[in-house]
Amino acid sequence: MLETQQIQQFQELFKQSQKLVLINHIQMDPDAYGSLGAFYLVAKALGKEMIVINDELPPEDFAFLGINNIFQTSIDIEEFDPDMILSFDAASEGRLGEIYVKNRDYIQGKNFVVFDHHSTNPGFGNLNFVYPESPSTCEIIFELFEKMGLEKYISKEVATLLTAGIHTDTNVFYNQNTRPETLEIAAKLMRYGADFRGSIYNFFQSFSMEKLKLYSTVGNKIVAYKNKKVFGSIVNQKDFDSIGATKDDTSGIINRLSNLKGAEIVFIIYEYENETKVSMRSKGYDVGKICASFPGGGGHKNAAGFTSDLATEKIIEKILEQIEL
Structure with missing residues (x-):
C-alpha cells in the first residue's frame, strides 16, 4: 500500500x-x-x-x-x-x-x-x-x-x-x-x-451510567425518513445536562444506531452549547460526499461527519435533499 x-x-x-x-x-x-x-x-x-x-x-x-x-x-x-x-x-x-x-x-x-x-x-x-x-x-x-x-x-x-x-x-x-x-x-x-x-x-462493552442514559435518549428521539430507510436523532445540550453526559459519552453510539433494521443511512445531531456536531453512517451510500458539502466536513463513504452553525432544521433539510434511495 x-x-x-x-x-x-x-x-x-x-x-x-x-x-x-x-x-x-x-x-x-x-x-x-x-x-x-x-x-x-x-x-x-x-x-x-x-x-x-x-x-x-x-x-x-x-x-x-x-x-x-x-x-x-x-x-x-x-x-x-x-x-x-x-x-x-x-x-x-x-x-x-x-x-x-x-x-x-x-x-x-x-x-x-x-x-x-x-x-x-x-x-x-x-x-x-x-x-x-x-x-x-x-x-x-x-x-x-x-x-x-x-x-x-x-x-x-x-x-x-x-x-x-x-x-x-x-x-x-x-x-x-x-x-x-x-x-x-x-x-x-x-x-x-x-x-x-x-x-x-x-x-x-464497558460504558458509564451516563452513556447508557444517552443511548436511551438517542433511541427515544429517533425519527424515520425516506420510507424508513433513513433514521435520525437529535440530542441537545439540555439532554446532556439532565443526564450528566459529556461529549466523550457520544463515542460509538452512531454505530449502534446503524444496526437498525432497514436503515440505509443514519445520523445523529448533537446540539452543544457552542456548536452542532453531526455524525453519519451508511451501508453503501456515500455519506462522506454529503458531509463534505458542509464546510469542514467529510470522512469516508460509510462513516463521516461535520460541525455546523446552521439551524438543525436546515441541516436535516440539506442532508435529506442529497439522498436518493
Whole structure:
C-alpha cells in the first residue's frame, strides 16, 4: 500500500530530525490517539524529543492505553523549533483545531507530514501518506514501521494502541472497509502482545451510567425518513445536562444506531452549547460526499461527519435533499 519513494523520503527526513511535534484531530477517536501514540512510543525509543499537542486532552476512557499524560493544549512552537511536524488521522486542516490555526504559517514552512486514511483529505502537508483504501490510520503506521525495519520497537503497548484504532475504525472487523490485510495486521499485532480483550472491552462493552442514559435518549428521539430507510436523532445540550453526559459519552453510539433494521443511512445531531456536531453512517451510500458539502466536513463513504452553525432544521433539510434511495 505505502509507496516506496514516500517511505524513503520520510525515512531520510526522520533520520535527520531530532525534535518533533505530533498533532491529531480534535475530538480525537482511538484511531487518532492510537496512531499518534504508537508513533510517539517508537520515536521515543529511538531517542527523539517530542511535544504532543491538541486543543483538547484525551477522554478518560482512553486512559487504559497509557499515554493520556503526553498531551498538552498549548505550545510555543518557535521556541521549541521542531525539525518536523506530524499530523495523525485528520482529514483536513480544520480538524486540527485552534492550536494548529494559531501556528499554521510556521508549521507549513517546516517539514510537515500527514498520515491519514480519509478520502476527502486534500493532502495539506508537504509529505502526505493519505491512503483511503486503509480502514484506519493505525494500519498505515503499522505498515510504515514494517517498511522502515522498526519491528523490534513494537512493544505490547505500541501493539495495543494500534489495535485499538483498528478495532474502532472497523467496528471490530464488521465494517465494509475491513480488508484481508486488516486481519493479517491484527494477527501480527496479537503476536506482538496487543491486549485485544482490553481494547474490545473498553471501547465496545464497558460504558458509564451516563452513556447508557444517552443511548436511551438517542433511541427515544429517533425519527424515520425516506420510507424508513433513513433514521435520525437529535440530542441537545439540555439532554446532556439532565443526564450528566459529556461529549466523550457520544463515542460509538452512531454505530449502534446503524444496526437498525432497514436503515440505509443514519445520523445523529448533537446540539452543544457552542456548536452542532453531526455524525453519519451508511451501508453503501456515500455519506462522506454529503458531509463534505458542509464546510469542514467529510470522512469516508460509510462513516463521516461535520460541525455546523446552521439551524438543525436546515441541516436535516440539506442532508435529506442529497439522498436518493
